[in-house]
Amino acid sequence: MYSMKKNNKYNKSTYKLPMTGGVKKGFRAYACAVLALAVMMSFAVPAFAASDDPIQVVNNLSDFIFGLIRAIGLILLGFGIVQVGLSLKSHDPSQRANGFMTLAGGVIITFAKEILNLITGA
Structure with missing residues (x-):
């Protein structure tokens, strides 16, 4: 059974990975492009209309x-x-x-x- 001590190897703190400014800008551009593509694809749904009946x-x-x-x-x-x-x-x-x-x-x-x-x- 795991103990809840402060020096336990399972009780590690988390931290953000460092990301440079160029990587952040590239990720933002990629995320915006994916979001724009998803929005465009959701609006491009064909509507099959029936005949005059x-x-x-x-x-x-x-x-x-x-x-x-x-x-x-x-x-x-x-x-x-x-x-x-x-x-x-x-x-x-x-x-x-x-x-x-x-x-x-x-x-x-x-x-x-x-x-x-x-x-x-x-």
Whole structure:
């Protein structure tokens, strides 16, 4: 076990490394160039517009949102599997019930679009 003495070899003080003026200016120029490039690239995002059909725009947005919902459902599905596995190892019935509920919720959220299509008949 390590002792907390002042002369302990693990209790060293830290200090800044010396940097000359030219190196500082070069680093500042490099950091500014990287930041400017990152800002320019973030503003240069192409916007793909749909054709004259506004329904296509709504369908694209719906597909995007359901894709996000599906990703959240898959995360919940994986977490439910882990929870059920841990509950089987620890023999905890309440944790097992929570794991199966999370698992079922993850399945329902993952297939929410298909369930809604079945309900609406689309």
